[in-house]
Amino acid sequence: MESSEAAVGQKLTPAAEEPGTAGRGRPLSADSLFHGVCVSMAGLVGVALVAIVIAIAVDSLPAIRTFGVLGFLKSSEWDPVSEHFGAFPFIVGTLVSSAIAMVLAVPVSFGVAVFISELAPAWMRQPVSAAIEMLAAVPSIVYGLWGLLVFAPAFANLEPWINDHLGALPLVGALFQGPPMGIGMLTAGIVLAIMILPYITAIMRDVFVATPTRLKESAYAMGATTWEVARQILLPYTRTAVTGGIFLGLGRALGETMAVTFVIGNSNNLSASLLMPGASIPSVIANEFTEATSKLYVSSLIYLGLVLIAITLIVQVLAVLLLGSVRRGAVSSR
Amino acid sequence: MLKTTQMRLAALAVAATLGAGAQAAQTITGAGSTWVYPLVAKWSTVYAKNTGIQVNYQSIGSGGGIAQIKAGTVAFGASDKPLTPAELAQSNLIQFPTAIAGEDVVYNVPGIKPGELVLSGPVVADIFMGKVKSWNDPEIAHLNRGVKLPAMPITVVHRSDGSGTTFTFANYLSKVSPEWKTRIGADTSIAWPTGVGGKGNEGVASYVQRIKGAVGYVEYAYIIENHMAYARMLNSAGKVVSPSLAGFQAAAANVDFTKAEDFYVILTDQPGAASWPISGCTWQILRKSAPKATNASVTAFFRWGFEHGQDIARSIAFGPLPPSTIHAIEAYWKKNLGI
Numbered sequence: 001m002e003s004s005e006a007a008v009g010q011k012l013t014p015a016a017e018e019p020g021t022a023g024r025g026r027p028l029s030a031d032s033l034f035h036g037v038c039v040s041m042a043g044l045v046g047v048a049l050v051a052i053v054i055a056i057a058v059d060s061l062p063a064i065r066t067f068g069v070l071g072f073l074k075s076s077e078w079d080p081v082s083e084h085f086g087a088f089p090f091i092v093g094t095l096v097s098s099a100i101a102m103v104l105a106v107p108v109s110f111g112v113a114v115f116i117s118e119l120a121p122a123w124m125r126q127p128v129s130a131a132i133e134m135l136a137a138v139p140s141i142v143y144g145l146w147g148l149l150v151f152a153p154a155f156a157n158l159e160p161w162i163n164d165h166l167g168a169l170p171l172v173g174a175l176f177q178g179p180p181m182g183i184g185m186l187t188a189g190i191v192l193a194i195m196i197l198p199y200i201t202a203i204m205r206d207v208f209v210a211t212p213t214r215l216k217e218s219a220y221a222m223g224a225t226t227w228e229v230a231r232q233i234l235l236p237y238t239r240t241a242v243t244g245g246i247f248l249g250l251g252r253a254l255g256e257t258m259a260v261t262f263v264i265g266n267s268n269n270l271s272a273s274l275l276m277p278g279a280s281i282p283s284v285i286a287n288e289f290t291e292a293t294s295k296l297y298v299s300s301l302i303y304l305g306l307v308l309i310a311i312t313l314i315v316q317v318l319a320v321l322l323l324g325s326v327r328r329g330a331v332s333s334r
Numbered sequence: 335m336l337k338t339t340q341m342r343l344a345a346l347a348v349a350a351t352l353g354a355g356a357q358a359a360q361t362i363t364g365a366g367s368t369w370v371y372p373l374v375a376k377w378s379t380v381y382a383k384n385t386g387i388q389v390n391y392q393s394i395g396s397g398g399g400i401a402q403i404k405a406g407t408v409a410f411g412a413s414d415k416p417l418t419p420a421e422l423a424q425s426n427l428i429q430f431p432t433a434i435a436g437e438d439v440v441y442n443v444p445g446i447k448p449g450e451l452v453l454s455g456p457v458v459a460d461i462f463m464g465k466v467k468s469w470n471d472p473e474i475a476h477l478n479r480g481v482k483l484p485a486m487p488i489t490v491v492h493r494s495d496g497s498g499t500t501f502t503f504a505n506y507l508s509k510v511s512p513e514w515k516t517r518i519g520a521d522t523s524i525a526w527p528t529g530v531g532g533k534g535n536e537g538v539a540s541y542v543q544r545i546k547g548a549v550g551y552v553e554y555a556y557i558i559e560n561h562m563a564y565a566r567m568l569n570s571a572g573k574v575v576s577p578s579l580a581g582f583q584a585a586a587a588n589v590d591f592t593k594a595e596d597f598y599v600i601l602t603d604q605p606g607a608a609s610w611p612i613s614g615c616t617w618q619i620l621r622k623s624a625p626k627a628t629n630a631s632v633t634a635f636f637r638w639g640f641e642h643g644q645d646i647a648r649s650i651a652f653g654p655l656p657p658s659t660i661h662a663i664e665a666y667w668k669k670n671l672g673i
Contacts, residue, residue: 266531290395291496
């Protein structure tokens with residue numbers, strides 16, 4: 001035992017000193033040890049995930065037995081007094097606030113990433129990148145307080161204008177009507193957009209910078225504008241990573257709790273307008289879990305958590321499918 | 335299953351400080367209501383100075399407090415909503431009130447000063463059900479002759495988090511409005527028919543102060559701290575009263591705790607000309623089966639609080655219990671715990 005460990009140590013050291021030769025000529029024992037460690041690490045993540053899902057499912061059982069699956073998903077009633085619980089308003093709130101965040105964050109991230117990789121003078125790239133990354137370092141509770149105390153009052157002043165202009169539009173007008181409170185679904189979406197911006201931007205910037213210069217240079221040489229290069233060189237070349245970055249942002253938006261709780265308005269009633277208050281799955285759990293005393297009430301809140309896991313899973317599966325079709329599209333277009 | 339999950343989650347917060355629970359006879363541990371937290375925290379600081387005994391209270395919420403005391407991980411649990419005598423008997427628990435607090439309706443109506451507006455229970459119920467939609471509604475105007483009420487839409491602000499404040503408020507409205515009772519009822523969270531939810535008293539206070547035409551409900555302490563515009567209320571004796579510690583105590587003084595089994599009385603809408611109608615209590619819950627020394631240390635702490643902690647209570651807007659109630663509690667301890 002001792003001698004074999006010593007041998008591992010001796011063999012590893014020179015291998016580490018020679019980059020580029022890694023993986024070649026390495027003794028099997030060291031490799032298999034490393035292999036084993038990695039596999040067990042990966043396995044641990046899987047076991048933890050499965051254990052969490054099982055624990056949540058088990059504790060949801062009383063609510064699942066009482067309300068069923070479709071009954072729970074479709075019902076808009078959330079009444080702790082009479083113990084009738086339904087997830088529909090919260091599912092809608094989670095999806096709508098995240099959708100608003102994506103609609104706002106993706107184009108801005110794209111613009112910032114193109115600016116950093118293509119347009120900005122060299123001395124500006126680092127500070128702008130750092131500023132964007134700083135956004136990711138701000139704790140979500142700070143976003144919540146900022147949203148509630150700074151952004152919402154300012155936004156409330158803008159809302160009468162939104163009412164008068166966007167609210168008067170045909171078809172989408174109903175989305176933009178409501179009292180100027182400054183909090184609500186739209187505010188939650190905007191705060192979420194700022195929160196997920198750095199994640200999407202960072203990935204887009206990295207892959208745009210990593211796009212081979214000869215591709216970009218050839219396009220510029222043929223007289224392409226920056227927009228044409230971004231549209232026809234950068235995006236097609238990086239679409240897998242870009243899509244991945246977008247879904248990373250979406251995953252974060254779906255599960256964000258504290259910031260949303262502060263600004264979404266926390267009303268369990270569905271409303272057609274984005275200016276009206278709503279609630280998301282994480283926000284209602286955060287709000288009500290501590291004071292939930294009855295068994296069915298607690299179980300229904302845990303059941304909501306299970307629904308959120310399911311939604312996240314569906315988003316992940318969609319992402320994988322979409323990536324698959326993007327790759328096929330990329331191959332067929334060549 | 336559920337109990338264990340809730341306990342497990344809550345225990346994470348408590349575990350660190352509870353670790354050495356058994357070895358420390360000098361430490362009393364409790365958990366539960368966030369409402370009573372400021373009072374227990376202030377009492378325990380002074381108590382530790384005087385006696386050397388530490389009281390470690392974790393404000394994890396009433397639900398968590400009940401779960402913890404049932405599981406036996408703490409010496410006392412605190413809940414804003416009393417358990418029914420049947421529920422107590424089933425889990426071999428006892429409960430007693432700690433201090434009285436009150437809450438009031440607050441508003442943001444331009445031109446109307448604090449205390450200028452008078453409301454009655456049924457009108458408050460109609461406002462919070464969304465039936466009275468404007469500040470110049472005849473229902474409000476009827477109670478406020480001579481006050482210039484604007485034609486401004488009412489925005490209801492309620493608590494988004496589960497809370498004893500909501501329970502007390504909804505319990506009061508259930509007593510004064512049959513429609514509220516059948517349609518909505520009372521619990522720590524309820525199905526609000528209208529309005530926006532703010533997190534905590536501070537969340538409701540900040541929304542009300544910012545949204546013109548808003549109406550909400552907060553604890554008395556927040557009205558004082560934030561100089562909020564509060565309503566005077568018509569109580570069950572037909573008198574108009576302002577929120578005050580004396581008013582909260584008057585509500586408790588009118589309750590005959592010696593007749594109420596396990597102190598299962600909610601202090602809202604009590605009779606008496608001076609009684610503040612939206613008064614509430616926090617209950618401490620103990621296990622009958624806990625070691626006698628543990629229960630004795632808890633009751634000693636609260637006995638000290640009842641006797642020496644009254645000024646502290648008043649300073650943070652909690653009304654001390656009237657002497658008759660304290661006698662009833664001491665008799666209850668003797669009967670159930672032999673202490």
